[in-house]
Every structure is written in structure tokens, then in C-alpha cells.
Amino acid sequence: MNEDEALKRLKTENELLVMKLRLKEKYIKELEAELKQRKRPPVHYVKSQELADHFVTLKIETTGLSSDFHDAFQIALIEFDNGKVINQYMKYFRPTRLLTKKVTQLTGVTNDFLEDKDFIEKEDIEAIRAFIGDKQIVAHAATFSMKFLLRYFDDFNIEAPEFTVLDTLPLARKVVKDSPNHKFDTLKSHFNLVPSEPEDALTDALVTGQLALKLNQLKQ
Secondary structure, X not given: OOHHHHXXXXXXXXXXXXXXXXXXXXHXXXXXXXXXXXXXXXXXXXXXXXXOOEEEEEEEEEOOOOOOOOOEEEEEEEEEEOXXXXXXXXXXXXXXXXXXXXXXXXXXXXXXXXXXXXXXXXXXXXXXXXXXXXXXXXXXXXXXXHHHHHHHHHHOOOOOOOOEEEEHHHHHHXXXXXXXXXXXXHHHHHOOOOOXXXXXXXXXXXXXXXHHHHHHHHHO
């Protein structure tokens, strides 16, 4: 291949890439317009004040704060039974939006890493539903995680069970009086729990379980 042919091929590949990016932007804009018109069912779950002996911690890493317009790119679940880890689920997903520099700095996950991952499919949410079963869900700032989780149930028309959820954030506010605040990272340091640098959903799901057990001890 001579230089002119190489330049022509490079130009064609660049034009195709630009076209794909424009189509992706168009798809996202159409999806956002559709979601603005569509009313999702309200986020509903049963709030629990007592930690169950058998529970599942939930941690979701997302491209942004809006469960309507942003995506989950990592979901982790860890099953605890009487204080011991007995099972875990974790999977990375390719989002429809690129990760920002801030998200990459926080999580250590890059767009290149997610490029060959699968988009979230119906079978993924069904697998998550089966993993949780009828067990209590434990999460820190649980409303955020539950909004994203239930959004995917809605996206794939999967009937969501009436999940029972314990939020460690309000529980920490009740029983921890000597911490400067009750953010997840602050409580990790306060109780000297397993560190996670950079933040990782699976490790944070483990720490969430440790935190719940610690808070439960202080409550008694």
C-alpha cells in the first residue's frame, strides 16, 4: 500500500468513526427525549431498621447521578450469613455514555477497559434478582443504588419483588456520634475497615457488610 492509499484509507476510517459517534449521540438524544415523556413507576422498597442475619450488600458504580440518563458500569453483590461472606456476584458492563475523568479517577476504571464488555441485558438483571432472592439488601445511601437497580427492572419489563432494604447511612447517623460526617469513605476510615483505593464496587460491597455488622453491634 502506497502513501496515498494509506492516507485515503485513514480518511475513510476517520469518516466512519465520526459517523458512528454522531449516530450514537443521536441515539442518546432520542433516548433522553423518550425518557422525559415516559413516566417510570416510583422507586418502591420496604425500608428496614433491623439487620437480618442473612443479607446481601449492593454496590453500583455509575457514569453519573441520574438513573434516567446515566448507566451502571459495575454491579457487585456480596451475600453474608451470620457475619460471614458466603457468595458474591460482580460484573462490569459497557455503558452508553463515556466515563468522565472524575469517574475514572474515583474508580480506576477506564473507557478502554469497558470497550469490550457487554451492555446490560435482561438475563443480567434476572441473574441479579435470583442472587438476591428474598434476602434483605444492605447499601449505603441506598436510595441511589435502588433507583438504578429498579430502573433496569423497568427497562426490561421484569417484575421487581418488594425488596427489603437496610440503609447504613441513617443507621450510622443514629449510632455514630464521634465521626465528622457519615459518608462511606469517612466511616471506612473511622472504623478502620478494609481500604479501597481506587474505589471498587466489589470491595465496597464487602466493606458495606462490615460496616453494617459494626453499626449493628453499636446499636445493641
